Amino acid sequence: MRRILLIFKNDVKRRFKSPVTIVVLLLIPIIMTGIIGAIFAPKEDGNQLPKIKLLVVDKDKNIASKMLLGALDSKELKEMFQVTVVDETEGKKLISKGKASALLIIPEKFSDRLIKAEESELLLIKNPSQQFLPTVVEEFMNTFTIIISGFVQVFEPELKTVDSLINMPVEQLSIVALTPMMEKSKDKIVALKGYLSPLLLQLKEETTGKKEKKTAINVFSYVLPGMAIMFLLFIIEIFVRDILSEREDGKLQRMMFAPLKSMEFISARVISAWLMGIAVFLVMVVLGILLFNISWGNYFFLFVFAAAACFWIAAFFALLNSFFKNRNQAGAFSAPIIMVFSAFGGSIIQVDQLPAGLRWISQGTLNHWFIKGAGQISNGLFPTLPFAVILLTGIILFLLAAKFLNKRITV
């Protein structure tokens, strides 16, 4: 044990003399978490999307187009849309430069046609370089057209009367003749009130399987564990790779002249990488708290769980290094393995956003179990299953690594 500690102390000293690589690798997950969190965290107004730039060309300039523009100017929709009224030439020029998500053209005589209950058409020109925001505008406009269509249908006779009145000389207007129509309208409005106030059919939304409200803080809390485990894989791999560099530069042979058993050397290497991995993770935890106000949950659970994960990584790369011939080979193969783990395990993209046929792969990655476990800890639970999976597979990996490395070292 004394010899193991000696090797560990020596390793720590060596790393402290030249910490830049580890610091850079430690900064990557922190910076990436900052960027991803800044982009995807819900804004203060609760919106997750930025305001949608919508250009409107009003060729109607009458009551219906004014109603539409008025609706878009309402408090709720103002938070969603940034509307700019433009003329047609300018609007087309701007949309063809991608300066807005969509351009809505309200045609001439739009109001006249609605009053006559005649069919009319709104034109929506969408920005082809955008994937989501034009669809939101389209869905909103579809809903708007349905509501207005319904309104026009309900008040079709009244609207037609209004239309005929517009073109009628004042002297021919007869209030008496209008009275039955107004009475009927009143009845409709009263009936309408029964349907609309309160709204006859309301939608009550419920989210199932939801643990807590999504806030800016827990966007960071979700991203950082995924990023942290990805870069812990990179960092601990560098620590473990010392086995090969010591073999390559003859240091290992010299060490074997000392009264050092090969198992002691292997254990020292794994333990050293393991403990330094835990230290790096703790730095990430502290930075997460200080920079992103992350709530990690129970710190004892987190420490035990992270210790198991770091042990798994050290054992895994020790096993891989028993097959690699040299440092270059280790570097060449380890990085792709880490990237595949990260891509399928949820570090780069959430597992449930992977194509359905690929999701099962994530179960075979450390990243998946670590992210799952970290999530459980932040919810106040001990991650029994992820911990058991990581610890048991870690022990198996360590035993295999010891067996194969022992052969490589004694050869």
Next chain:
Amino acid sequence: MKKIWHIAFLDIKIMVKDKVFFFWTLLFPLVFIFIFGNLYKQDDPSAQQAALAVLNKDTGQWGAYFVDQIKSPGIALQEVNEEPEQYNRLLIIPTDFSKKIAAKEAQQLVFKKRDGANVQAAAQAETRIIQAIAKTITRLILNSGSEFRNIIRLKTQFPENTLTKIPSGFDHVIPGTMVQFIMMMVLIYGGIVVMTDRKRGILSRILFSSASIAQLWGGKFLGRLMMGLLQSLILIVTGLLFFNLNLGNIFLSLLNIFFFCITVASLSILIGSLLNKEDLIVGVSVLTANIFAALAGCWWPIEIVPQSIRTIGKISPAYWAMDAFHQVIFFNKGLRDIYSNFIVLLGYTLVFTLLAVRFFKIKD
């Protein structure tokens, strides 16, 4: 020129001979393209369908009428007899739905969404339900047996002289992946080779030949440019063969790649000249490439990025390359619309080159 070419060709040979060359340049980008391309898929209408399970407990006429109003090509509607254990979205029409409608009594329809399920699909389904509510209320108010009629039609199209078909998710994802992997590959491979050549004395030995220092520098620069072009070529060919990739005006897209590659080539020499350790070069390159890619919208549609971050993103050379790609691919723009992007990339190249020349060393 022959000597420059020779030095460049040797660097390319080292890169291609690497055991995991095809993983980094082809397989891993393909994983990215496949995952993100499917995530942002838009071309296939069936893939856009939002799944919605409907539990209609009502036995009267209005329950069935309401379900009919929800049906549309964008909704994969599944009528169920009891609440399923697993679903993404579920609408429950209560037992007394028709009865309450007849009594003009307000009621709530429960719309359940699974946490973590696709937000866009949930919004699509919700919009359709709101539209069905509007249609049903209209029908009720009309009370004359006449059906709801959509008087206003919404016609959608893209701007004139741009696209005629909806771009696929891959059309969006492949340029982003290409830009990201050009950075990753050229910065990592290019940087490491500059550093190892210096450390092993290969640069000094080259100068013992008749090659001048300018030729040596030119060879290193050309080598990195070729690395970027090779990475692009691999992804373009793959995109054209398997994903029906649309690059718009191919000449302008290639020109854009060229300008971006020279920017990254000069940055690669700078990183290789400044840093002395392989692991450090890998770390700095991954950090730089990922920050530039994230800010430029290589990973996600730039439209969802807050304006402030989009403004900051302009410091990333990748932003200008991505913007030029968007102009060419989606807006069918010509050289005069994107030449300013090329000037910015040239500016970056100049700055990185000056710095690289300043820090370029033959030996440590």
